[in-house]
Amino acid sequence: MINLADSPIKVYGAFFAAAVETLKEFNHLGQAVLAQHNIDSIDRTVFYPNQLRVDLFQAVYERFGDAGLTWIGLESPRQFISTEDLHQSPSWLRLNAPEFKIDDTLSHNPLALDAFFQRFLQAYCEEVTKILVASTQDADYPVGQFLRRHPSGLPLHYLVLLNSKLPKTYALWSRGTVQYNLRQYLPEGWDFQITLNQELTQELVSHSEYFFDLVIKPMAADQNRAYCTLKDRLDCREALLKAALDQTFKQEQALKRVHEKTMESIRYAAAVQLNQLPQVSPKHGFQDLAVLWEPKDTIGGDTWWLSSEDSPGPVTLAVIDCTGHGVPGAMTAMLVSNTLSRLFAENPFCTLEAAAAGIGQALAQSFGSFDKNSDVANGCDLLLIQQVPSSQQLRLGLAGIDVMHLRRAQQRLDWIESPRNGISAKPGSDLPMAIRHIDCSEGDRLLITTDGLTDQVGGEERPRSFGYGRTKAIFESTQDQSVHEVVKSLRDAMDTWRGIHERRDDVTLVCIDL
Numbered sequence: 001m002i003n004l005a006d007s008p009i010k011v012y013g014a015f016f017a018a019a020v021e022t023l024k025e026f027n028h029l030g031q032a033v034l035a036q037h038n039i040d041s042i043d044r045t046v047f048y049p050n051q052l053r054v055d056l057f058q059a060v061y062e063r064f065g066d067a068g069l070t071w072i073g074l075e076s077p078r079q080f081i082s083t084e085d086l087h088q089s090p091s092w093l094r095l096n097a098p099e100f101k102i103d104d105t106l107s108h109n110p111l112a113l114d115a116f117f118q119r120f121l122q123a124y125c126e127e128v129t130k131i132l133v134a135s136t137q138d139a140d141y142p143v144g145q146f147l148r149r150h151p152s153g154l155p156l157h158y159l160v161l162l163n164s165k166l167p168k169t170y171a172l173w174s175r176g177t178v179q180y181n182l183r184q185y186l187p188e189g190w191d192f193q194i195t196l197n198q199e200l201t202q203e204l205v206s207h208s209e210y211f212f213d214l215v216i217k218p219m220a221a222d223q224n225r226a227y228c229t230l231k232d233r234l235d236c237r238e239a240l241l242k243a244a245l246d247q248t249f250k251q252e253q254a255l256k257r258v259h260e261k262t263m264e265s266i267r268y269a270a271a272v273q274l275n276q277l278p279q280v281s282p283k284h285g286f287q288d289l290a291v292l293w294e295p296k297d298t299i300g301g302d303t304w305w306l307s308s309e310d311s312p313g314p315v316t317l318a319v320i321d322c323t324g325h326g327v328p329g330a331m332t333a334m335l336v337s338n339t340l341s342r343l344f345a346e347n348p349f350c351t352l353e354a355a356a357a358g359i360g361q362a363l364a365q366s367f368g369s370f371d372k373n374s375d376v377a378n379g380c381d382l383l384l385i386q387q388v389p390s391s392q393q394l395r396l397g398l399a400g401i402d403v404m405h406l407r408r409a410q411q412r413l414d415w416i417e418s419p420r421n422g423i424s425a426k427p428g429s430d431l432p433m434a435i436r437h438i439d440c441s442e443g444d445r446l447l448i449t450t451d452g453l454t455d456q457v458g459g460e461e462r463p464r465s466f467g468y469g470r471t472k473a474i475f476e477s478t479q480d481q482s483v484h485e486v487v488k489s490l491r492d493a494m495d496t497w498r499g500i501h502e503r504r505d506d507v508t509l510v511c512i513d514l
Contacts, residue, residue: 003205009165010047012135017042018079019056022072033059047137050165057170066172067243071236073176086184091127095120095185102187107218114155117216121147121158124185141165141207145178148211156216159197164210168203171196171210176236178212183229191219191228266327270299273330276337278306284315285387287443287513290483292491294452300506301329301380302450305340313348314387316355317510319401321422321450322380325506335366336380352384352397356433359423367425379424382433383448392441398434399423401448402468404475408443413476415468444514445483447475452507453490458497466497483511 020030020042033055034040042048060068086092100120106112129144136143141163148159162174179194186192193215200211219228273295280289284306291304301322307315318340322332339362343350350358359382367378381400388395396403398418405414416438421431449471456466474493478486487509494507 007050007140007165008138009050009140010137011050011053012044013042013046013048014044014080015076015135016048016052016056017044018076019053019072021079022075029059029063030056054166057166057173061169063247064240064243065247067236067239069170069173070176071240073173073178074180074232074236075176077177077180091131092185094127095124100187102189110155117156118147118158120187121160121214124181125160128181139165141204150213158214158216159200160194160212160214162210162212164208166208168201168208168210171201171208174210175212179232182214183225183232186216186225188225189219190216191223192216266298269327269330270295273299273303273334276334277304280306281309283309288483289513290487290509290511292487292507292509294491294507295325295330296452296503296506297326299327299330300325301333302452302506302508303333303337304508304510305337307344307348311344311348313344313350314389316344316350316352316384316386317512318355318385319383319448319450319508319510320380321382321401321452321506321508323378329506332363332378332380335362336382352386352395352435353433355384356382356397356399356423360425363423363425379422381418381422381450383418384433385446385448388437392439394438394440396436396438398436401450404447404472405438405440406445406447406475406479407441408445408479409441413472414438415472440514442514445479445486446510446512446514447471447486448508448510448512449490450506450508452503452505453494453509456494456498456504456507457501458494458499460499463501466494470497483513486511 020034022030033052034042036055037052039048039052057069057072060072064071081089100116100123102113102116106116125145125147129146132143132145144163146161146163148161150157150159160178162178164170164174166173175194175196182192182194193213195213197211197213200209202209274293277291277293280286293302293304295302301324303320303322305318305320307313307317320333320336322329322336324332336359339359340355343355343358347354359380363379382397383399383401383403384397385403386395386397387393396416398416400418400420400422402418403416405416406412407414416436419431419434423433454466454468454471457463458466470493471490474490475486478489481489490509491507
């Protein structure tokens with residue numbers, strides 16, 4: 001097998017530059033390979049390690065297969081030498097000399113014609129070999145392109161051997177370059193067919209031998225060199241497009257399978273998160289309670305929590321809005337919810353301050369080392385509501401979530417605003433949770449909402465947030481309706497307000513009749 005690792009061979013930069021220019025069509029694939037070798041741009045006058053060429057072709061082959069290699073071989077020569085320079089080159093002048101002109105007499109003599117093309121192709125291979133030798137340094141193999149008689153012995157049937165310091169897999173790149181060059185140099189009026197000879201092509205220790213079957217034939221009467229050159233490109237482009245579509249389809253199918261597995265896991269996680277939400281019991285003492293819990297992405301960072309109905313301690317309710325949404329937010333929400341369950345299981349009379357401190361410690365243990373190198377404040381906005389035993393008071397712990405309190409007897413709406421701080425994985429930097437006491441009467445109503453409602457962008461005139469003012473107005477206008485109707489009215493108003501705009505965040509609404 002060909003040994004590439006220890007080879008000292010270097011290749012002229014012009015070859016690389018031509019390939020990289022051609023690769024621009026493949027989303028700068030060539031530039032990505034150059035970056036792997038810490039090369040910003042190719043100097044056409046400098047020699048580069050052969051491994052760079054191997055990596056360039058590997059990148060193409062992995063994405064587009066044989067069609068990609070053929071396209072690079074067919075197109076790179078256009079970047080290597082311009083048409084004007086080609087027509088002034090020694091190779092062009094030699095192969096267009098009078099001795100390589102075909103007259104009518106020659107065309108009707110198969111043996112003479114075969115001898116002519118042997119001489120022509122021999123000269124052609126010699127000229128190509130000169131270019132290859134001049135473009136290669138420190139070669140440890142016979143550089144060049146060589147003509148052989150085909151074993152069939154048929155006239156106008158030849159073998160073209162090209163030695164290359166590339167694996168056998170990349171032979172179609174060389175076929176593309178041979179195809180382009182023959183189309184330029186072959187006498188006008190003559191066509192050809194070139195295919196890779198799989199049986200003879202082989203990898204040796206020092207290099208690969210690419211053998212191509214070449215059949216020369218008269219060009220159709222309605223064709224010429226320009227037509228055939230264009231057809232070569234169009235045929236290759238069609239094959240390349242098919243390869244690109246096949247690759248895209250394979251990637252799409254792979255992504256679809258990954259997506260299906262991911263969505264299956266997310267649906268399972270959504271079921272787990274939904275089942276973790278509390279169940280309200282008459283033992284909790286509320287006249288009525290309605291909740292809208294609506295994640296933006298199936299699962300989310302919003303949740304709510306309620307102490308156990310069998311707890312000997314005071315009834316405690318929490319509304320939680322964790323950093324982010326989707327899977328990361330849901331993981332944090334589960335952490336906070338589980339922490340509250342643990343704290344109140346250990347001490348049913350846990351205070352709001354102790355609960356907030358316990359959440360901060362849990363966040364610090366989970367995110368503390370990550371947050372040291374991050375600008376993201378992983379944590380949550382939090383509202384805790386706790387009944388004060390043997391009284392008509394509620395104790396509120398406010399850390400980023402407000403409360404609206406409708407006092408039925410006084411026909412008054414109090415907006416209890418929270419400081420704009422939450423509980424984070426850096427508890428030392430948090431402001432203390434704000435503690436408020438409120439007097440309540442039977443029939444009073446509370447509304448708690450996360451900012452997924454108030455921050456939702458919408459409106460027809462100019463995009464702006466739904467806002468607290470609009471939330472307050474709807475809450476006041478629905479005071480004679482049930483808590484479930486209040487929640488539905490707010491949800492419908494948000495959807496109408498949102499219109500064509502994207503959902504911004506998870507939404508949790510809790511409406512309680514005391």
